[in-house]
Amino acid sequence: MVNNPNIRFAGFADDWVQCEFSNLAKVRRGLTYKPSDVRDYGIRVLRSSNIAEDTFLIKSDDVFVNKEAVKIDKVKNGDILITSANGSSRLVGKHALIKGVNDDTVHGGFMLVARAKNPEFVNATMSSSWYSKFINNFVSGGNGAIGNLSKSNLEDQKVYVPSEKEQQKIGSVFSTLDHKIGLEERQISLLKDLKKGYLQKMFPKNGAKVPELRFAGFADDWEERKLGELLTAIKRPIKMQDDDTYQLVTVKRRNEGIVSRGLFKGSQILVKNYFELHAGDYLISKRQVVHGANGIVPKDMEGAIVSNEYLVSVGNKNITTDFLTIISKLPIMYKMFFLSSYGIDIEKLVFNVNDWKKREISIPSLQEQNRISSFFKQLDNALTLHQRKLDLLKDLKKGLSQQMFV
Numbered sequence: 001m002v003n004n005p006n007i008r009f010a011g012f013a014d015d016w017v018q019c020e021f022s023n024l025a026k027v028r029r030g031l032t033y034k035p036s037d038v039r040d041y042g043i044r045v046l047r048s049s050n051i052a053e054d055t056f057l058i059k060s061d062d063v064f065v066n067k068e069a070v071k072i073d074k075v076k077n078g079d080i081l082i083t084s085a086n087g088s089s090r091l092v093g094k095h096a097l098i099k100g101v102n103d104d105t106v107h108g109g110f111m112l113v114a115r116a117k118n119p120e121f122v123n124a125t126m127s128s129s130w131y132s133k134f135i136n137n138f139v140s141g142g143n144g145a146i147g148n149l150s151k152s153n154l155e156d157q158k159v160y161v162p163s164e165k166e167q168q169k170i171g172s173v174f175s176t177l178d179h180k181i182g183l184e185e186r187q188i189s190l191l192k193d194l195k196k197g198y199l200q201k202m203f204p205k206n207g208a209k210v211p212e213l214r215f216a217g218f219a220d221d222w223e224e225r226k227l228g229e230l231l232t233a234i235k236r237p238i239k240m241q242d243d244d245t246y247q248l249v250t251v252k253r254r255n256e257g258i259v260s261r262g263l264f265k266g267s268q269i270l271v272k273n274y275f276e277l278h279a280g281d282y283l284i285s286k287r288q289v290v291h292g293a294n295g296i297v298p299k300d301m302e303g304a305i306v307s308n309e310y311l312v313s314v315g316n317k318n319i320t321t322d323f324l325t326i327i328s329k330l331p332i333m334y335k336m337f338f339l340s341s342y343g344i345d346i347e348k349l350v351f352n353v354n355d356w357k358k359r360e361i362s363i364p365s366l367q368e369q370n371r372i373s374s375f376f377k378q379l380d381n382a383l384t385l386h387q388r389k390l391d392l393l394k395d396l397k398k399g400l401s402q403q404m405f406v
Contacts, residue, residue: 003016003017003018003160003406004016005403005404005406006403007400007404008404009166009169009170012162012163012165012169014162014163016161016162017160017161018158018159018160018161019158020155020156020159021155021156021157021158021159022155022156024116024117024118024159025116025119025122026114026115026116027112027113027114027151027154028072028073028107028112028113028114028115029072029084029109029112029151030046030072030084030106030107030108030110030112030113031070031071031072031106031107031108031109032108032109033045033065033108034069037069038063038064038065039064039065039066040064041064042065042067042104043067043069043070043074043104043105043106044062044063044064044101044103044104044105044106045063045064045065045105045107045108046062046075046098046105046106046107046108046111047062047063047108047110047111048083048086048091048094048110050062050081050096051083051094052096053094054094054095054123054127054178055178055181056081056096056097056098056100058101067104070106072106072107073106074104074105074106075101075106076098076115077098077099077100078098078099078115078119079097079098079113080096080097080098080113080115080116080119080123080126081095081096081098081107081111081112081113082094082095082112082113082126082149082154083110083111083112083149084110084111084112084148084149084150084151085110085148086110086147087147089139089147092135092139092148092149093131093134093135093139093149095114095123096123097119097120097123097178098113112149112151112154118164118167118168118171119171120168120170120171120175121161121167121168121170121171121174122171123171123174124170124171124173124174124404125161125405127174127397127398128401128402128405130157130158130160130405130406131157134153134154138150138153160405160406170404173400173404177393177396177397177400178397180393181390181394181397184386184389184393185390187386188383188386188387188390191379191382191383191386192383194379195376195379195380195383198375198376198379199326199329199376201213202214202372203327203330203362204222204362209221209222209362214368215368215371215372215375218364218365218367218368220364220365222362222363222364223364224360224361224362225318225360225361225363226357226359227356227357227358227359227360227361228357228358230315230316230318230319230361231313231314231315231316231324232314232315232316233311233312233313233353233357234312235308235312236275236276236277236278236312237274237275238275238305239272240269240272240274240305241266242265242266243265243267244265244266245263245264245265246263246264246265246266246274246304247261247262247263247301247303247304247305248261248262248264248274248304248305248306249277249283249297249301249304249306250285250306251283251284251285251294251295251310252293257283257293257294257295257296257328257329258295258296258298260301271307273307273308274305274306274308275305275306275307275312276303276305277297277301277304277305277312278297278302278314279298279299279301279302280296280297280314280315280321281296281297281312281313281314282294282295282296282297282312282313282314282324282328283295283296283297283310283311283312283313285309285310285311286310286311287309294328295328296324296325296328311353311356318366319363319369320366320369320370320373322370322373323363323372323373325373326372326376327361327363
């Protein structure tokens, strides 16, 4: 059996040795508190929600209890917080280094805390293959109870480790990666909040003729226009061939619009009344439950097909596709297609195209549409750039987790 990882730092050649996890870290159970112990301030209690993927978070909705109820040691920065029980088994075992705790804090009853001499190394090795196998065997099935991670089972796990000096080198690598990942996540969060704020201020609301915030040089009122004047419902029936392959799409409110359902042979598609889509088409779901789901067909879905359960429409010279893409995601559009005329009885909703055509929205001049679209495109490009950086960092961390541990 190979007792050394695939990637090592220069100057380290000794075999890694096997030990129990309890030799690496001291594991402590948390404590469950009664509702009567909860206070608006006091001792913070860490829960599973304080771990986002493998990042530790201090949250605005954290629970606090009075100090008299606390019967366990407080946590410290550098401790490893671990979810030991959860209604969702996939969340059991998630872990993160505790950072940024400046007040008295403990961990709750469904949590474990591991305190180690080299916490960065121990936390990193818990992202490697031995830990994944352990969780699968003792939490998701096998010998352990579903949805529960036993303290004793974790302590008994056999782990291969190098010298303390090599542990520190490895821990430093993953600490640096986690820091960079955290910076990118915060930047993405800031950009999303910025975009949300601008979306609220750069479009008229509550019957106003102009938005709260505008670019210099634009002063005219936004015009109320019927959707039937801006968008034209179209049908492009397609005669499917049994041996040809087609990409089917759907529209979801929670998935940022258009979503591919996959590629299918014509012979696999039982219902044949499908329409062909072009990039820039605007789709609205006419089905119950997902009424109001809408989106713009992207370039990579040119030629895809959609069933007649969706309204397919195209814009005209009064509105640009880019501007339509932005406003289609505003809450007002959902209210227009869902709440304002259909009521709240979701089981009786019926989409009426003629009624839809009569709905009114406010739009500015084409020049102002283009200026607004350009601004949000810059924000989206910045978000995409930081998301790519984040994805690369996470992929790098995942790769190193597989190669730098036994």
